[in-house]
Amino acid sequence: LPGAGVRARSARGFRTAAGAVVDGKVGACKGAEVPESKKGVDGQVRSFEEIPHTGRNSWVNLLRFWREDRFRHLHKHMERTFNSLGPIYREHVGTQSSVNIMLPSDISELFRSEGLHPRRMTLQPWATHRETRQHGKGVFLKNGEEWRADRLLLNKEVMMSEAVRRFIPLLDEVAQDFCHMMQTKVEREGRGERGKRSLTINPSPDLFRFALEASCHVLYGERIGLFSSSPSLESQKFIWAVERMLATTPPLLYLPHRLLLHLGAPLWTQHASAWDHIFTHGEDPEGVPAAVTLPECPGLIKANITELMAGAVDTTAVPLQFALFELGRNPEVQQRVRQQVQESWAQAGGDPQKALQEAPLLKGTIRETLRLYPVGTTVQRYPVKDIVLQNYHIPAGTMVQACLYPLGRSAEVFEDPLRFDPGRWGKSREEGQRGGGTGFRSLAFGFGARQCVGRRIAENEMQLLLMHILLGFDLSVPSSEDIKTMCTLILMPETPPKITFTKL
Numbered sequence: 001l002p003g004a005g006v007r008a009r010s011a012r013g014f015r016t017a018a019g020a021v022v023d024g025k026v027g028a029c030k031g032a033e034v035p036e037s038k039k040g041v042d043g044q045v046r047s048f049e050e051i052p053h054t055g056r057n058s059w060v061n062l063l064r065f066w067r068e069d070r071f072r073h074l075h076k077h078m079e080r081t082f083n084s085l086g087p088i089y090r091e092h093v094g095t096q097s098s099v100n101i102m103l104p105s106d107i108s109e110l111f112r113s114e115g116l117h118p119r120r121m122t123l124q125p126w127a128t129h130r131e132t133r134q135h136g137k138g139v140f141l142k143n144g145e146e147w148r149a150d151r152l153l154l155n156k157e158v159m160m161s162e163a164v165r166r167f168i169p170l171l172d173e174v175a176q177d178f179c180h181m182m183q184t185k186v187e188r189e190g191r192g193e194r195g196k197r198s199l200t201i202n203p204s205p206d207l208f209r210f211a212l213e214a215s216c217h218v219l220y221g222e223r224i225g226l227f228s229s230s231p232s233l234e235s236q237k238f239i240w241a242v243e244r245m246l247a248t249t250p251p252l253l254y255l256p257h258r259l260l261l262h263l264g265a266p267l268w269t270q271h272a273s274a275w276d277h278i279f280t281h282g283e284d285p286e287g288v289p290a291a292v293t294l295p296e297c298p299g300l301i302k303a304n305i306t307e308l309m310a311g312a313v314d315t316t317a318v319p320l321q322f323a324l325f326e327l328g329r330n331p332e333v334q335q336r337v338r339q340q341v342q343e344s345w346a347q348a349g350g351d352p353q354k355a356l357q358e359a360p361l362l363k364g365t366i367r368e369t370l371r372l373y374p375v376g377t378t379v380q381r382y383p384v385k386d387i388v389l390q391n392y393h394i395p396a397g398t399m400v401q402a403c404l405y406p407l408g409r410s411a412e413v414f415e416d417p418l419r420f421d422p423g424r425w426g427k428s429r430e431e432g433q434r435g436g437g438t439g440f441r442s443l444a445f446g447f448g449a450r451q452c453v454g455r456r457i458a459e460n461e462m463q464l465l466l467m468h469i470l471l472g473f474d475l476s477v478p479s480s481e482d483i484k485t486m487c488t489l490i491l492m493p494e495t496p497p498k499i500t501f502t503k504l
């Protein structure tokens with residue numbers, strides 16, 4: 001790799017960029033207007049060209065990605081590349097070029113320069129689909145002014161505290177139903193004496209049903225009955241369609257628009273038919289969803305609600321698998337969280353929002369799960385002005401990616417990073433963190449005005465489910481070996497983990 005090894009990780013961390021020799025020479029940025037305070041120790045800022053990279057020819061790189069199946073292991077590829085090239089590198093693959101970073105100080109600098117209308121990578125394949133063209137794009141696919149207008153509307157419906165108060169009881173109802181369904185299943189199919197039975201299962205299909213049922217309840221204001229004895233085939237098909245859409249997106253992202261339809265034909269066909277199905281599900285008989293009350297503009301509603309639905313299921317069902325697994329293989333942690341949950345639930349008098357507020361370890365469990373297994377492995381931004389990262393000049397408009405998987409597992413940033421420890425997010429502990437408690441470590445939902453619009457739904461949905469599961473069951477795992485992970489558009493287990501549920 002050109003530039004490889006030049007800024008390799010030393011035993012004590014990454015060497016600083018200042019004074020580093022890149023591509024065999026010490027260089028300085030020519031012509032960039034960089035404030036004095038941003039310049040490196042030798043007073044010079046290095047040019048963009050000098051940032052270590054993984055190969056200049058983007059088509060050769062694309063070929064390598066296909067051949068070595070790197071799309072599936074993008075998170076591991078990033079981790080390896082940071083280890084060999086240092087805390088910043090460039091990558092050109094097909095149509096995509098990015099600067100990749102992973103240290104909180106650099107990420108904070110990136111977000112400081114995002115402007116009023118932060119822009120993210122455009123998901124070209126989604127935007128090319130005919131239904132998207134016909135009905136318009138939702139907030140996920142938009143940028144600039146167009147995005148801002150939609151986003152302000154959606155914030156009111158799903159992010160503000162008033163909205164949260166409205167949807168928590170809906171999520172709680174579904175979480176409690178999930179646990180009743182599980183109680184019945186364990187009692188019927190489990191082993192051991194009555195009342196103390198246990199059952200080992202792969203809970204993934206049930207978690208997907210839970211996530212779909214919960215999202216529909218919030219977004220359409222209706223229960224679709226997925227925990228009944230005969231769950232609908234239509235809903236199962238929606239879940240498969242979202243999975244297929246996510247899995248086919250990354251490879252298509254790297255092909256140019258025109259080639260997409262020819263070279264990527266089989267993938268494209270799968271992608272388009274998956275979207276067709278998702279849009280069909282988005283059809284609401286009345287045209288207006290009940291719980292989220294956007295103004296009367298059917299195209300806007302359809303585009304946004306379809307994107308919210310597509311974004312809502314896998315993103316919460318998958319971290320729940322990881323969370324159950326980590327709680328199962330860390331019984332002491334599980335007991336600590338349960339004890340707090342039991343106390344808070346007893347004091348809350350049936351008010352789910354109050355119960356969550358008094359059980360911060362639940363929130364810590366979600367944060368810790370997303371630190372080790374970030375659903376979206378990167379957060380992208382195009383800075384609106386020139387910035388300096390690691391003493392390299394980054395021109396405005398460059399796509400810069402904060403790489404969350406390497407960040408979450410870095411010993412530079414987290415003490416004992418592979419330990420699952422929800423308590424590390426407590427206030428007093430956080431202040432003593434490595435890197436001086438500067439924040440920008442918990443970024444699974446992104447940052448600022450453009451952060452995940454489903455964040456409050458997702459956080460509450462996952463916490464409520466874990467709360468009721470911990471109140472009703474002891475969790476353990478038949479195998480505590482690390483889960484192998486893969487990247488579709490999201491990070492997920494190669495094989496869903498098995499969990500043993502024992503009635504308490």
Ligand code: HEM
Pocket residue numbers: 120139140141151215307308309311312313315316319370374375376378379380443444445446447448450451452453454455457458
């Ligand atoms: C654990 C669950 C989830 C995680 C980790 C997650 C993560 C993210 C991230 C990292 C972004 C990009 C943020 C940025 O660029 O700063 C994002 C955007 C988005 N997410 Fe989520 N998400 C989750 C659940 C959800 C849910 C439940 C929904 C829908 C109800 C949703 C809908 C969206 C949408 C529509 C956007 C685009 C927002 C915009 O561009 O303005 N997400 N999410």
